Amino acid sequence: MGNVSCFLKGYKLGATFSNIRSNSSPASTSPMAAEQLGVSAENGVQNGKILAAIDDEFDGVIVEMNKAMDPMVFHSMLKASLSQWRQQKKKGVWIKLPIQLANLVEFAVKEGFWFHHAEPTYIMLVYWIPKSQNTIPANATHRVRVGAFVMNEKREVLVVQEKAGSLRGLGVWKFPTGVVDEGEDISDAATREVMEETGIDSEFVEILAFRQTPKLFFEKSDLFFVCILRPLSFDIQAQELEIEAAAWMPLEEYAAQPFVQKHEKWMKRIIDIYKAKVDGVYAGFSRLLTEAKNSLYVNEKGLISCNNNII
Amino acid sequence: MGNVSCFLKGYKLGATFSNIRSNSSPASTSPMAAEQLGVSAENGVQNGKILAAIDDEFDGVIVEMNKAMDPMVFHSMLKASLSQWRQQKKKGVWIKLPIQLANLVEFAVKEGFWFHHAEPTYIMLVYWIPKSQNTIPANATHRVRVGAFVMNEKREVLVVQEKAGSLRGLGVWKFPTGVVDEGEDISDAATREVMEETGIDSEFVEILAFRQTPKLFFEKSDLFFVCILRPLSFDIQAQELEIEAAAWMPLEEYAAQPFVQKHEKWMKRIIDIYKAKVDGVYAGFSRLLTEAKNSLYVNEKGLISCNNNII
Numbered sequence: 001m002g003n004v005s006c007f008l009k010g011y012k013l014g015a016t017f018s019n020i021r022s023n024s025s026p027a028s029t030s031p032m033a034a035e036q037l038g039v040s041a042e043n044g045v046q047n048g049k050i051l052a053a054i055d056d057e058f059d060g061v062i063v064e065m066n067k068a069m070d071p072m073v074f075h076s077m078l079k080a081s082l083s084q085w086r087q088q089k090k091k092g093v094w095i096k097l098p099i100q101l102a103n104l105v106e107f108a109v110k111e112g113f114w115f116h117h118a119e120p121t122y123i124m125l126v127y128w129i130p131k132s133q134n135t136i137p138a139n140a141t142h143r144v145r146v147g148a149f150v151m152n153e154k155r156e157v158l159v160v161q162e163k164a165g166s167l168r169g170l171g172v173w174k175f176p177t178g179v180v181d182e183g184e185d186i187s188d189a190a191t192r193e194v195m196e197e198t199g200i201d202s203e204f205v206e207i208l209a210f211r212q213t214p215k216l217f218f219e220k221s222d223l224f225f226v227c228i229l230r231p232l233s234f235d236i237q238a239q240e241l242e243i244e245a246a247a248w249m250p251l252e253e254y255a256a257q258p259f260v261q262k263h264e265k266w267m268k269r270i271i272d273i274y275k276a277k278v279d280g281v282y283a284g285f286s287r288l289l290t291e292a293k294n295s296l297y298v299n300e301k302g303l304i305s306c307n308n309n310i311i
Numbered sequence: 312m313g314n315v316s317c318f319l320k321g322y323k324l325g326a327t328f329s330n331i332r333s334n335s336s337p338a339s340t341s342p343m344a345a346e347q348l349g350v351s352a353e354n355g356v357q358n359g360k361i362l363a364a365i366d367d368e369f370d371g372v373i374v375e376m377n378k379a380m381d382p383m384v385f386h387s388m389l390k391a392s393l394s395q396w397r398q399q400k401k402k403g404v405w406i407k408l409p410i411q412l413a414n415l416v417e418f419a420v421k422e423g424f425w426f427h428h429a430e431p432t433y434i435m436l437v438y439w440i441p442k443s444q445n446t447i448p449a450n451a452t453h454r455v456r457v458g459a460f461v462m463n464e465k466r467e468v469l470v471v472q473e474k475a476g477s478l479r480g481l482g483v484w485k486f487p488t489g490v491v492d493e494g495e496d497i498s499d500a501a502t503r504e505v506m507e508e509t510g511i512d513s514e515f516v517e518i519l520a521f522r523q524t525p526k527l528f529f530e531k532s533d534l535f536f537v538c539i540l541r542p543l544s545f546d547i548q549a550q551e552l553e554i555e556a557a558a559w560m561p562l563e564e565y566a567a568q569p570f571v572q573k574h575e576k577w578m579k580r581i582i583d584i585y586k587a588k589v590d591g592v593y594a595g596f597s598r599l600l601t602e603a604k605n606s607l608y609v610n611e612k613g614l615i616s617c618n619n620n621i622i
Contacts, residue, residue, distance in 0.1 A: 058475075099425060102417040109413040117529065118429035119450060124529070135475075139430060140451040140531040141493045164369075164446075182452045183525040183532060209609040211601065214494040218428065218435070220451040221494060223534070265601040273609055282613035285596065290522065290576040298520040298584055299610060302593035 051081040053093075060092030061085055065101050075107040082111060086129050092136055093127040142221050144180040146190040149274050150202055150229045156248035158231070160197055163244045172259045173249060177224075185295050187287050190227040198246045199237030202229035206284040207297055209273055211266070226270055228277060228284065251275070362392040364404075371403030372396055376412050386418040393422060397440050403447055404438040453532050455491040457501040460585050461513055461540045467559035469542070471508055474555045483570045484560060496606050498598050501538040509557040510548030513540035517595040518608055520584055522577070537581055539588060539595065562586070 053061035063081075065074075078095075085093060095108055099121050113125040117139040128134035150158040159173035167174065178193030180186055187204035194202050205228040216222035238246035251271075254260070260267040276282035283301035290296045364372035374392075376385075389406075396404060406419055410432050424436040428450040439445035461469040470484035478485065489504030491497055498515035505513050516539040527533035549557035562582075565571070571578040587593035594612035601607045 057477075099420055102420040105416045106413040109410055114410060114431045115429035115434055116431070117450075118426035118434055119530075120425045120427070123426055123429055123434065137528070138490065138493065139428075140454050140529075141491060142453040142455050142534070143451050144453050144532075144534070166368075179449065180452060180532075182449065182530055185523055185525065209596065209607060211608070212496055212606045214496065214604050217448070218451070219430075219493060221455075223453070223455070263602075266605070266607065269599075269601070269607065273614065276614055283594070283610055284613075285520065288580075290580070291574075293525050294577070295523045296520060296577065296580065297522070299594055302595075303584065303587055 049077060049080050050084055051077050053081070053085075056092070056094075058092065059090060060094065061090050062094045062096070064096045065104065066098060068101065069104065071103055071107055074104050075110070078107065078111055082127075082129070089130075091128065091130055092134070093129065095125045095127075096122055097125065098122045140220075142223050143217055144186065144189075145177060145222060145224045146180060146186060146193060146227055147175050147177040147224065148190045148194050148202075148227045148229050149175055149208065150194055150200060150231050151251070151278065152231055152234060152248055154248070155251055155278075157251050157254055158194065158198055158200060158236075158246070159249045159254055160238070160246045161244040163242055167259075168244070170259075173247070173254060173257060174259075185287075185293070186225050186297075187227065187295065190225075190229055194229060197239050197243050199233075199235070199239075201232040203232060204228075204287060205230050206286040206300075208277055208282075208284045209270060226274075228274075251278070360388060360391050361395055362388050364392070364396075367403070367405075369403065370401060371405065372401050373405045373407070375407045376415065377409060379412065380415065382414055382418055385415050386421070389418065389422055393438075393440070400441075402439065402441055403445070404440065406436045406438075407433055408436065409433045451531075453534050454528055455497065455500075456488060456533060456535045457491060457497060457504060457538055458486050458488040458535065459501045459505050459513075459538045459540050460486055460519065461505055461511060461542050462562070462589065463542055463545060463559055465559070466562055466589075468562050468565055469505065469509055469511060469547075469557070470560045470565055471549070471557045472555040474553055478570075479555070481570075484558070484565060484568060485570075496598075496604070497536050497608075498538065498606065501536075501540055505540060508550050508554050510544075510546070510550075512543040514543060515539075515598060516541050517597040517611075519588055519593075519595045520581060537585075539585075562589070 051063045051065075053063045056062055082093070093113075094116070095113060097104055097108070102123075105123060105125070108125045108127075111127070113127045116124040116126040116136065118124065126136055128136060148158075152158075158176065160176055161171065161173060162168055176194045176197045178189060178196070180189040184192075186207070191202050191204055194200050208226045208228055210223060210225040213222040213224070234248075236246045236248070238244075251274075255268070255271045260271060273282060277284065283299050285297035286300045288296045288298060288300070362374045362376075364374045367373055393404070404424075405427070406424060408415055408419070413434075416434060416436070419436045419438075422438070424438045427435040427437040427447065429435065437447055439447060459469075463469075469487065471487055472482065472484060473479060487505045487508045489500060489507070491500040495503075497518070502513050502515055505511050519537045519539055521534060521536040524533040524535070545559075547557045547559070549555075562585075566579070566582045571582060584593060588595065594610050596608035597611045599607045599609060599611070
């Protein structure tokens with residue numbers, strides 16, 4: 001997996017990291033490949049000197065440590081392993097250390113490894129053996145959030161006041177918002193957040209518009225998708241932890257808030273677009289299912305106008 | 312910054328992590344706040360016993376280590392600091408360790424810290440003091456990629472063959488694709504990738520459609536935006552490192568490739584949508600500038616039809 005950027009380049013490719021791992025060795029034909037290769041059984045150790053590694057598709061190797069090891073032994077084995085991999089013309093070297101083995105991190109760093117990414121339970125380190133420029137792919141770059149317009153038959157929209165954040169105590173009503181969970185579809189996140197915050201059941205209609213804000217959070221950019229949902233229930237039950245109050249509010253009243261008017265290039269504009277939508281002219285991106293769990297978001301109305309049927 | 316999720320909830324908020332840091336203390340009024348508070352000057356040490364920390368907006372503290380420290384001293388000071396922060400009713404505790412201080416990671420972990428995220432040069436650890444459920448925000452969840460349709464006046468599209476990846480050597484022509492860099496706008500990434508891969512100068516027109524693929528890469532989801540670009544130059548210069556060949560190819564010929572036809576729910580559908588666009592009916596999302604460097608992507612044509620002018 002030395003060069004996963006290639007992997008990312010091809011829109012055709014649907015394999016996951018674990019797929020790559022399990023398919024990368026001729027001997028491995030299932031997700032149990034690591035264990036079959038003796039990685040689990042021998043704690044990353046092969047023949048007592050070299051760290052057990054699995055080849056990846058990009059002339060690289062992957063080491064997945066999973067049991068405690070004396071740091072000095074690890075350091076020594078890592079040196080020997082790098083020497084061998086260099087002879088074998090390997091490129092990228094990945095070492096995944098569970099948080100329980102945090103004491104090994106510094107020894108990988110001493111050998112020139114750097115941090116690729118970390119999640120609560122592990123850190124992934126990486127090293128590039130050749131003298132050529134490395135093609136190690138970057139870490140995830142974006143957070144994705146959703147906001148939801150939900151309107152009932154009285155032309156009222158669903159709004160909330162939050163208990164935390166900079167708007168708390170200011171009496172500002174806003175539409176429900178939230179963060180898309182790892183692996184969750186945007187449309188599913190929108191209906192989930194509305195349910196969590198207000199108890200309203202709803203179904204996804206379309207993405208009205210979205211905004212990209214560079215480097216909003218830890219240098220990561222923010223993609224904020226404004227969604228239209230159709231309510232399937234109407235009795236509000238505000239969530240206690242995060243929500244101060246929730247209500248159905250006439251759209252005009254919502255739009256008239258100073259908070260909205262003040263942000264004319266964002267909030268006010270979004271409401272103008274939403275009004276264009278409610279009046280039946282504007283078309284956003286709705287969701288089509290493609291292969292597997294993938295979603296394709298397109299302007300279906302634009303396609304219907306064109307062909308009189310959906311592609 | 313114990314509860315940055317609140318921060319993320321509010322679409323109004325445009326501050327960055329560094330803004331929060333520098334604004335969080337009454338004593339700090341500029342990006343130099345950390346140094347003013349003596350953090351840089353004293354290497355994370357305040358009065359010899361407690362790690363220097365800056366308050367965040369969410370009743371938490373941030374420790375930014377920047378010089379070497381004996382691990383045992385660090386461990387001892389961290390224990391004393393946690394005790395003090397607990398008395399002060401602090402919530403989230405963030406410790407940023409540059410990769411040079413990788414030897415301190417295990418001691419933070421011993422005190423209950425876990426990994427929040429890592430970038431090549433540092434790791435961010437976090438801990439939640441209260442007994443209540445933590446509201447520490449998750450790490451970035453998405454990679455964002457772009458693909459670009461660029462058509463000349465002969466109804467030919469710009470296509471490339473890649474040197475690496477699973478399509479290499481198969482003779483498949485695909486439109487230029489690439490990964491959005493950290494902090495880069497989607498539209499800018501599209502024109503940059505086309506320039507890098509083919510030498511063609513272009514301008515962004517709109518997003519035709521986009522696809523979300525869950526957990527494509529290290530459990531991270533993939534957002535793939537298909538963009539329409541207008542060429543501003545026409546002489547191709549294929550990039551040597553990644554591109555085997557680049558060409559202008561009749562759209563019909565491109566679409567007739569077995570590779571495209573095989574993926575009827577994705578590639579073929581995208582080309583059908585593109586044809587609807589080329590024929591002047593379909594409307595995707597174009598880019599409007601909002602505040603600062605933010606981009607709002609909307610169906611401008613839908614707005615024009617509605618109001619006879621752009622909002």
